[in-house]
Ligand SMILES: NC(=O)NCCC(=O)O
């Protein structure tokens with residue numbers, strides 16, 4: 107069994123870096139705070155006897171040797187970057203749970219056949235730089251290193267420059283690092299486990315995701331003298347598309363999702379009719395067919411909005427991953443460990459993307475969910491119970507040991 | 513007849529102070545550039561033989577004596593502060609047209625019975641400090657000097673401090689300065705005159721205005737794992753209100769206006785369901801009854817949106833002035849002058865607020881509009897034709913002479 111108090115203490119210590127007044131964490135990818143968080147986790151890894159490798163996109167792999175150095179490591183991890191109004195557990199739990207597994211193996215002087223690795227991936231959140239899940243995406247070849255390097259934040263700073271600045275521009279070629287199997291423990295970030303009063307979610311797979319940038323171009327003009335009939339009000343056209351995004355999500359239950367999370371209005375002055383509105387669209391579903399249907403519907407709606415309004419509207423897909431079923435052997439390892447340990451459990455499809463979906467392209471992968479309070483995440487009030495976090499970490503320990511052969 | 517070339521040359525010279533790369537002007541109220549602009553206009557006033565008075569809110573009155581010193585002056589003016597992305601003509605034209613009237617009277621050695629005054633009012637635009645039309649508003653008692661003094665820009669600098677800093681904290685009590693009649697020449701800032709191919713707009717009055725801040729509070733949550741039915745999406749509720757603002761504007765033609773110009777989404781992240789949306793509402797119409805109806809309709813809509821969505825929605829009125837019909841004698845003076853001079857003309861109700869609406873509370877007032885290119889204003893590409901600016905200035909000369917009895 108893992109040490110739940112130690113896991114909790116490490117979570118709380120890491121959460122102090124970027125702590126917000128409302129009890130959350132703001133530690134954006136590749137910021138000074140991200141550097142501080144990375145340095146702390148790396149120092150813990152070294153204290154636990156692990157060697158550290160960093161690749162060219164800043165992914166960090168901490169290595170605990172096995173009896174057989176020729177075997178690819180059984181890896182577990184997640185991310186430590188957060189949303190602008192993020193919580194203490196999203197991502198951080200997966201990294202520190204994996205670290206706690208290693209600390210527990212050390213406590214009991216257990217040597218495994220295969221090496222064990224603790225990973226944290228760069229810029230999972232995608233808040234500061236798109237694409238989201240950048241580090242694991244580059245690692246598995248979903249997009250190129252050059253594409254990721256060129257990504258800019260709103261101040262125009264690039265990923266390449268920021269990686270170098272914080273000292274995490276490593277030398278390993280992404281994807282060259284071997285993986286035997288990958289597990290990721292994570293808070294559910296949704297209400298399903300809590301509603302059903304279960305402790306462990308076995309995750310059969312992850313919803314596919316399609317992200318877009320949409321820009322409506324009208325003509326800015328003075329709000330007083332410009333008659334209603336002569337306006338080209340970009341915001342009014344945009345609001346209809348924003349509503350259709352939600353309609354599309356509603357049209358394909360139970361896994362359809364449609365969200366507009368980000369809006370920018372130009373020039374954003376009280377008495378100026380908006381000349382340009384830029385906003386994000388997030389569509390998700392459980393099968394490629396349904397996600398494709400939703401994709402076609404939003405494109406058709408944008409097209410007809412442009413024709414009926416006479417305004418120019420551009421829509422560009424900026425991120426995409428298909429629905430991802432996890433490897434049956436890893437899913438079974440989680441299910442078996444949960445049963446052995448006697449935790450209440452159910453299957454929960456993940457609505458959020460995780461680094462595990464990209465790891466799954468290179469190695470058998472699986473995930474373990476634990477409940478979070480009111481299903482709330484990407485919010486400073488995100489919360490989880492220490493006993494649930496311990497339970498998930500115990501399941502992780504057992505599932506990893508099964509794959510790494512103690 | 514006034515000297516159109518001299519008027520144009522003065523406009524272009526003043527426009528160099530704060531000139532932007534795109535051909536516009538950025539000369540924010542009470543900035544160093546505003547001081548330079550004020551100093552230049554005051555030096556021109558003195559060269560034209562006028563004496564200068566400044567009041568406690570920085571309004572400047574330049575005085576040309578009449579035969580009868582006991583008569584209140586016939587005044588004309590506007591403002592020289594600009595929007596952050598402003599043009600060369602908004603406000604500046606009204607001040608320099610009034611100066612050109614005095615220069616023309618000097619050229620022809622015309623003495624008037626009543627004195628003539630050229631005024632410019634502090635912070636008409638309201639971009640750096642709210643409320644808008646601050647100088648004329650304090651002057652007529654629409655709000656207090658203390659309220660205006662306390663207004664802060666985004667850096668926390670106050671109106672009182674900035675007035676003192678640029679040397680325009682005068683000694684005259686605002687509102688004590690006598691006015692016999694007030695005229696203001698201005699670009700239309702809308703497309704009506706250009707569309708109808710007319711040179712002079714006779715302005716019967718100004719639309720009343722009601723400004724609001726509206727805040728919808730939902731619950732931010734992760735866009736992936738949160739099922740559609742369990743969301744409290746603040747943006748989706750807000751978009752319906754934003755559409756209703758425009759519907760209300762459309763419902764009361766021809767003068768109804770409904771605009772949402774400013775939107776802030778919180779936390780404004782692509783995969784977070786918005787937890788809070790704040791936006792501005794701008795409603796206008798020609799009669800108090802219609803504006804009150806529109807006011808009641810938006811309040812009722814917000815109320816029913818809150819009830820049907822279960823989300824908290826606050827709406828607060830942050831600015832208001834009632835519709836302002838100008839004085840029949842001043843409107844007639846403009847109409848008569850236009851007819852005498854043979855310019856094509858039509859009536860144009862002003863959709864934008866002007867200093868004249870506050871002057872109108874203390875003295876008979878009227879306005880003269882000239883066309884601006886494509887009806888565009890509050891934009892660096894704002895443009896107007898020299899011949900139209902001359903025509904408006906000639907109308908101003910004749911209307912002022914009628915009131916001041918040559
Ligand atoms: N877990 C998580 O927040 N991933 C980011 C990508 C997504 O929005 O699903």
Ligand SMILES: NC(=O)NCCC(=O)O
Pocket residue numbers: 330377636637644721863864865866
């Ligand atoms: N003329 C002008 O832009 N006034 C500002 C107040 C308004 O929006 O009407």
